[in-house]
Amino acid sequence: LVARLPEPACRLPREKPPPRPRPPTRWEQFARLKGIRRRKKTSLVWDEQAKEWRRRWGYRRAGGDPARAWLAEVPEGADPEEDQFARLRREKRERVARNELNRLRNLARAHRAGTAVPAAPLHPTGHQSREELGHVARVARVSTASLGRFQPRLPKEPAEPPSRSGGRKRRFEPLLGNLAAERSRQLQLLRDMGSKKPVLDITRAVNKQLRQEEAEAAANKGKKQSQRGKRGRRQQRPGRSGKKSG
Amino acid sequence: LIYCYRKPKTKRAKRFLEKREPKLKENTKNAMLIKGGNANLTVTEVLKDIYAVKKPFAVLYKKKNITRPFEDQTSLEFFSKKSDCSLFLFGSHNKKRPNNLIIGRMFDYHVLDMIELGVEKFVSLKDVKNSKCPEGTKPMLIFAGDMFEVNEEYRRLKSLLIDFFRGPTVPSIRLAGLEYVLHFTAVDGKIYMRSYKVLLKKSGCKIPRIELEEMGPSLDLVMRRTHLASDDLYKLSLKQPKALKPKKKKNISHDVFGTTYGRIHMQKQDLGKLQTRKMKGLKKRPAEKSAEDGGVSPKKSKSA
Numbered sequence: 046l047v048a049r050l051p052e053p054a055c056r057l058p059r060e061k062p063p064p065r066p067r068p069p070t071r072w073e074q075f076a077r078l079k080g081i082r083r084r085k086k087t088s089l090v091w092d093e094q095a096k097e098w099r100r101r102w103g104y105r106r107a108g109g110d111p112a113r114a115w116l117a118e119v120p121e122g123a124d125p126e127e128d129q130f131a132r133l134r135r136e137k138r139e140r141v142a143r144n145e146l147n148r149l150r151n152l153a154r155a156h157r158a159g160t161a162v163p164a165a166p167l168h169p170t171g172h173q174s175r176e177e178l179g180h181v182a183r184v185a186r187v188s189t190a191s192l193g194r195f196q197p198r199l200p201k202e203p204a205e206p207p208s209r210s211g212g213r214k215r216r217f218e219p220l221l222g223n224l225a226a227e228r229s230r231q232l233q234l235l236r237d238m239g240s241k242k243p244v245l246d247i248t249r250a251v252n253k254q255l256r257q258e259e260a261e262a263a264a265n266k267g268k269k270q271s272q273r274g275k276r277g278r279r280q281q282r283p284g285r286s287g288k289k290s291g
Numbered sequence: 292l293i294y295c296y297r298k299p300k301t302k303r304a305k306r307f308l309e310k311r312e313p314k315l316k317e318n319t320k321n322a323m324l325i326k327g328g329n330a331n332l333t334v335t336e337v338l339k340d341i342y343a344v345k346k347p348f349a350v351l352y353k354k355k356n357i358t359r360p361f362e363d364q365t366s367l368e369f370f371s372k373k374s375d376c377s378l379f380l381f382g383s384h385n386k387k388r389p390n391n392l393i394i395g396r397m398f399d400y401h402v403l404d405m406i407e408l409g410v411e412k413f414v415s416l417k418d419v420k421n422s423k424c425p426e427g428t429k430p431m432l433i434f435a436g437d438m439f440e441v442n443e444e445y446r447r448l449k450s451l452l453i454d455f456f457r458g459p460t461v462p463s464i465r466l467a468g469l470e471y472v473l474h475f476t477a478v479d480g481k482i483y484m485r486s487y488k489v490l491l492k493k494s495g496c497k498i499p500r501i502e503l504e505e506m507g508p509s510l511d512l513v514m515r516r517t518h519l520a521s522d523d524l525y526k527l528s529l530k531q532p533k534a535l536k537p538k539k540k541k542n543i544s545h546d547v548f549g550t551t552y553g554r555i556h557m558q559k560q561d562l563g564k565l566q567t568r569k570m571k572g573l574k575k576r577p578a579e580k581s582a583e584d585g586g587v588s589p590k591k592s593k594s595a
Contacts, residue, residue, distance in 0.1 A: 058528035060377040061313040
């Protein structure tokens with residue numbers, strides 16, 4: 046004889062703070078962008094040589110014990126004197142090290158995202174990333190008396206300094222220049238302001254339309270994939286009679 | 292587990308770490324029962340009895356630990372981190388505060404609330420010669436006395452005691468297993484804790500007759516110092532993640548009297564063509580039918 050208890054009325058404090066959602070790793074971001082989904086791998090794989098189902102990795106795996114591999118083929122473009130076994134071992138070590146490095150980088154990124162890092166200092170600490178160092182180098186170059194025009198450059202750095210005028214949006218006409226051009230520009234401005242019809246900027250309109258189309262295409266792709274997944278799952282289950290109202 | 296800089300190398304270590312990390316739905320809170328540098332017999336007996344009540348969600352430390360929780364909380368926090376316990380009961384004795392018990396809880400391995408209680412009278416489990424209920428029974432908690440509603444410190448003490456003695460949270464419970472009652476009364480500045488065993492006797496109807504039999508530890512406590520968490524820290528600890536909120540079902544509503552109403556959305560129906568129940572008595576006789584149709588028989592006559 047079992048009784049159902051009602052929802053707890055008094056709120057009691059938690060033991061630990063609720064878990065924070067962790068930011069996606071670099072691979073997860075890429076996979077989301079491309080629409081790649083996880084495929085469930087089977088635990089057993091058919092081994093042709095042993096003619097039986099073996100596990101994918103671990104004790105008695107499908108490809109045979111890698112420690113007892115007695116043959117290592119020399120690939121086509123390789124140096125004939127090179128030790129292939131040593132090469133395989135070295136490459137495995139490098140792969141493991143790269144995997145560990147990426148895992149730590151993802152962890153650091155998640156940790157940084159959790160705790161807000163204050164603005165990067167301009168002197169080198171040991172722990173700055175590439176983007177931070179680039180930003181700091183740019184600021185350092187421009188902070189001279191001649192605003193970075195006579196600073197020595199590295200061999201691959203771009204030749205001209207960032208424009209004094211400040212780019213496309215910070216460009217202004219000289220005060221006393223072409224009076225006729227200025228007059229025509231002001232009159233055109235007054236005409237546009239006075240007219241009842243809105244002025245159409247063709248470039249901006251076309252860009253906006255293209256962006257909208259791209260966004261719709263991405264959304265449809267995502268929807269179609271999820272619908273396909275749902276339909277596939279539904280077909281696998283035995284057909285439950287859905288009673289339609291009517 | 293994703294925040295672990297050192298990846299666990301065995302599955303057992305991984306399970307150990309997963310058990311301790313913050314989760315949506317949390318584990319049952321564990322309690323650690325610690326003896327101070329100068330704990331006397333009474334206080335030790337109290338700790339042993341509370342351990343018996345709270346098994347298996349309690350850890351009883353055997354050695355004496357020379358700390359003063361109200362001055363320095365680092366040692367308590369260290370223990371809490373090592374044994375993953377968020378409730379603690381610290382017993383000590385000195386001339387100024389005889390038979391002292393400090394009951395407290397932690398949030399994120401830092402002390403949240405601490406209340407110091409003095410034991411004036413104690414009757415232990417072995418002194419009461421009655422049958423006891425099995426270990427791990429979920430107790431029913433009763434709080435009597437309006438001090439528990441009115442006074443802020445008593446309110447926190449009530450919440451602390453509920454937290455301490457609650458046991459695992461379950462959606463449903465077997466009625467035959469409701470055997471243990473812990474009764475707290477706040478009267479005249481003192482708090483009396485009594486434990487009873489529930490005996491279900493036969494009665495005439497289906498609902499059995501309840502009899503309470505005194506069993507188990509009974510304590511007479513008096514509140515001494517308190518160290519309560521600030522309001523915002525307490526509010527932070529109460530915060531539940533949104534995913535735990537019960538999902539609202541659409542198209543279902545309740546009124547004041549407890550009636551449940553549902554909404555059904557239907558298409559437009561032609562009420563003239565409704566398929567109702569066939570009542571043979573109301574069926575149209577063939578004579579009436581032909582009179583209505585005016586001589587034109589809708590059915591084709593069978594050719595002989």
